[in-house]
Amino acid sequence: MKWIAIPPDRAGRVTVLVLVAAAVLVPLASFLPADSALGLSSYTVSLLGKYLCFAMLALALDLIWGYAGLLSLGHGAFFALGGYAMGMYLMRQIGDRGVYGNPELPDFMVFLDWQSLPWYWWGFDSVYFALAMVLLIPGILALVFGWLAFRSRVSGVYFSIMTQSLTFALMLAFFRNEMGFGGNNGLTDFKDIVGVSLQSPQTRAGLFAVTALLLALIYLGCRVLLETRLGRVLIALRDDEARVRFLGYSVASFKLVVFVLSAMIAGVAGALYVPQVGIINPGEFQPLNSIEIAIWVAVGGRGTLHGAMLGALVIALAETILTGSLPELWLFALGGVFLAVTLFLPRGLMGLRSTS
Amino acid sequence: MSSVLDTDHGVILYLENLSVSFSGFKALNELTLSVDDGELRCLIGPNGAGKTTLMDVITGRTRPDSGRAYLGQRIDLLQEDEATIARLGIGRKFQKPSVFPCLSVRENLGLSIAGNRSPWQAMRYRASAAERERLDELLVTSGLADERDRAAADLSHGQKQWLEIGMLLAQEPRLLLIDEPVAGMTPQEVERTAQLLRSLVPERSVVVVEHDMAFVRSIARRVTVLHEGAVLMEGSMDDVQADARVREVYLGESC
Numbered sequence: 001m002k003w004i005a006i007p008p009d010r011a012g013r014v015t016v017l018v019l020v021a022a023a024v025l026v027p028l029a030s031f032l033p034a035d036s037a038l039g040l041s042s043y044t045v046s047l048l049g050k051y052l053c054f055a056m057l058a059l060a061l062d063l064i065w066g067y068a069g070l071l072s073l074g075h076g077a078f079f080a081l082g083g084y085a086m087g088m089y090l091m092r093q094i095g096d097r098g099v100y101g102n103p104e105l106p107d108f109m110v111f112l113d114w115q116s117l118p119w120y121w122w123g124f125d126s127v128y129f130a131l132a133m134v135l136l137i138p139g140i141l142a143l144v145f146g147w148l149a150f151r152s153r154v155s156g157v158y159f160s161i162m163t164q165s166l167t168f169a170l171m172l173a174f175f176r177n178e179m180g181f182g183g184n185n186g187l188t189d190f191k192d193i194v195g196v197s198l199q200s201p202q203t204r205a206g207l208f209a210v211t212a213l214l215l216a217l218i219y220l221g222c223r224v225l226l227e228t229r230l231g232r233v234l235i236a237l238r239d240d241e242a243r244v245r246f247l248g249y250s251v252a253s254f255k256l257v258v259f260v261l262s263a264m265i266a267g268v269a270g271a272l273y274v275p276q277v278g279i280i281n282p283g284e285f286q287p288l289n290s291i292e293i294a295i296w297v298a299v300g301g302r303g304t305l306h307g308a309m310l311g312a313l314v315i316a317l318a319e320t321i322l323t324g325s326l327p328e329l330w331l332f333a334l335g336g337v338f339l340a341v342t343l344f345l346p347r348g349l350m351g352l353r354s355t356s
Numbered sequence: 357m358s359s360v361l362d363t364d365h366g367v368i369l370y371l372e373n374l375s376v377s378f379s380g381f382k383a384l385n386e387l388t389l390s391v392d393d394g395e396l397r398c399l400i401g402p403n404g405a406g407k408t409t410l411m412d413v414i415t416g417r418t419r420p421d422s423g424r425a426y427l428g429q430r431i432d433l434l435q436e437d438e439a440t441i442a443r444l445g446i447g448r449k450f451q452k453p454s455v456f457p458c459l460s461v462r463e464n465l466g467l468s469i470a471g472n473r474s475p476w477q478a479m480r481y482r483a484s485a486a487e488r489e490r491l492d493e494l495l496v497t498s499g500l501a502d503e504r505d506r507a508a509a510d511l512s513h514g515q516k517q518w519l520e521i522g523m524l525l526a527q528e529p530r531l532l533l534i535d536e537p538v539a540g541m542t543p544q545e546v547e548r549t550a551q552l553l554r555s556l557v558p559e560r561s562v563v564v565v566e567h568d569m570a571f572v573r574s575i576a577r578r579v580t581v582l583h584e585g586a587v588l589m590e591g592s593m594d595d596v597q598a599d600a601r602v603r604e605v606y607l608g609e610s611c
Contacts, residue, residue: 229481248442257475
């Protein structure tokens with residue numbers, strides 16, 4: 001039985017190859033003079049890094065939507081939580097270089113006249129602790145939420161609405177100053193990561209390379225996972241959940257495993273995103289952001305992983321270009337693309353490839 | 357509570373006084389029925405007689421308002437969910453072919469082979485030589501050896517039904533519940549299906565719900581007639597067709 005094959009197929013090999021090549025070439029290009037033909041400014045490097053974070057987020061959603069048939073419209077929440085965990089670590093790295101020069105407390109806490117660090121900020125001085133939280137916080141939230149939802153057999157559009165409410169509730173909570181995450185300003189003014197300056201071109205090149213390589217690794221890992229019997233069960237339950245149940249599989253536990261995994265990948269994407277854009281605020285929890293992820297996946301094509309990644313890159317690039325030149329048109333263009341894809345390309349950009 | 361299937365007294369399925377009502381409508385009304393180990397039993401009855409509800413209760417999909425349901429001597433079916441009941445040894449074939457369209461015939465059968473049901477086991481699963489052999493047997497039994505690598509979506513209606521029966525067999529069930537297997541089949545396919553079902557007993561027990569009387573006559577020794585959620589009568593096909601009450605409620609209306 002050919003259920004495990006590495007690398008999976010041609011598109012899979014191309015995806016991994018492109019990501020690895022980008023991890024090497026983009027940092028190299030950033031060390032050339034910015035005005036030379038192949039030179040990239042560190043701004044561009046971070047922009048590309050941001051796109052790759054979106055691609056990782058799209059991959060996370062495709063894993064549950066394209067394979068297990070679970071459309072989460074709240075995946076931005078897991079992304080933002082991963083981002084906040086990283087942001088908290090970056091805040092602790094500022095030390096006494098804040099505006100108020102307080103070595104114990106971040107600026108916004110001094111501003112709120114807090115006397116001591118809240119207990120849930122403990123541990124974020126350590127990068128290892130923060131990295132663990134990047135995985136654990138989205139993972140545990142997905143575990144609890146998923147357990148409640150799947151145990152009660154919430155599925156289809158009801159599941160989508162519940163995930164949407166989840167991210168909306170978290171947005172409202174994070175907007176409150178008393179939560180201790182910087183309110184509507186969020187966390188920003190970061191200085192260093194693991195002791196090196198976030199502003200230096202080398203750090204930015206390094207962050208890009210780490211993002212590209214991690215994305216390649218996660219992509220490969222998911223492809224391998226989906227080639228196992230677990231992957232077949234996911235596809236099976238997407239297409240006929242009752243049959244899977246009557247075959248003796250516990251549908252809820254399979255959904256739970258893949259939902260938690262997907263939330264953790266989204267968390268990693270958020271953690272890589274924050275140091276490259278330099279800010280995390282409650283706006284990331286907006287329901288609109290989560291819907292946009294679903295558009296990326298739909299545009300790229302569900303159920304291939306690389307399709308979703310491509311969709312994210314294409315739309316993010318279009319967004320950068322259009323919001324630069326015609327900002328008022330962007331949302332219309334996004335809506336139009338989504339309609340066009342739904343009507344004419346039900347299998348997304350990947351559908352074009354297999355018909356040609 | 358024991359999960360060991362014990363058929364010492366020759367009974368595989370025992371249902372007593374089962375009642376189910378849906379907003380006032382009594383789908384099952386104090387239904388009592390038992391099926392012997394190794395038997396091929398047909399259930400007939402007009403629409404709304406409670407045949408599908410009965411299958412739903414046995415497989416854990418619907419909870420009855422009252423009554424008891426046992427698999428063998430000891431397993432109380434009313435305490436378990438669908439997945440557990442399936443693992444205990446009851447396989448269910450739906451009326452509409454219910455196979456996984458995007459997976460190949462092999463993969464459909466492979467997923468059904470007993471064991472390795474947790475996500476963790478599924479992740480690490482590699483088919484053993486014995487399981488590959490079993491898979492080949494199943495392909496032959498279900499008559500799909502030449503179609504093994506085709507996607508299930510591309511099979512004919514009859515082939516999908518056989519694939520689904522093959523998937524049930526892969527679970528190594530003791531009792532198979534089969535809902536209208538020959539609806540929409542060609543005469544040749546019906547004949548092939550009758551052979552397939554007859555070959556399953558007496559190693560396993562089979563309960564078939566069917567409307568096609570010729571088909572029922574060709575496979576069953578004992579037939580149970582359901583009417584308004586209860587057993588109207590039980591006996592050979594000849595007894596059933598000779599019975600005046602049955603003629604009145606069922607045969608008169610559909611033949």
